[in-house]
Amino acid sequence: MGEAVSRRYGRAAALAGLLAAEVSVAVAYTNAGTWWHWLLHQLTGWGVGLSTAALVGVLTRYRVPASLALLVGQVLSIVPDLQFRYARMPHEPSMDLWLGHISIHTGPSPVLVTLGALLLGGWAWIAMTYDRRGPAAGLAVGGLVLVVLACLAARDVPTRLQDYPLDTPRVLSAPVHIPG
DSSP: OOHHHHHHHHHHHHHHHHHHHHHHHHHHHHHTTOHHHHHHHHHHHHHHHHHHHHHHHHHHOOOOOHHHHHHHHHHHHHHHHHHHHHHOOOOOGGGGGTTSTTHHHHSSOHHHHHHHHHHHHHHHHHHHHTTOHHHHHHHHHHHHHHHHHHHHTOOOOOOSGGGSOOOOOSSTTSOOOOOO
16 A cells, blocks of 8 residues: 555545544533533634644734644633543633633623634635735734634623523523523
């Protein structure tokens, strides 16, 4: 078997493993009744990862692969959930260091902010690949600033158990009750 064919099989196996991991993470969140939480952090992580990759490309001319940017952004955005799941660490405001993990929920219009970050990051990465450094830098900074401003405008994080919503909706259109 030639080296090129072997490399192709290796990439296909890595992609299959990555997709299996993605599905297992999504299923784990879904089984816990928090698929919306997974989606919010997934897309925010992807957007921030792509924006950062675009800025790296603009500043250094090194092209960060999109798959690496997506994976790193996603992992950084769910670190607090991994800490909670495997180390039983409770969520606290300091976890905002992980891409606004707490404040992204209580900021203005979390879904629009998340989608905006993803679109701006994706467009920035595409512009960078076409060597459109000015638009890439502007879009990338816009995606990062959007997430930061949303976190800065967020309501205070609940500090008592009574302030947390205990009913997790399983349907996108279901109303969310926030006590207080």
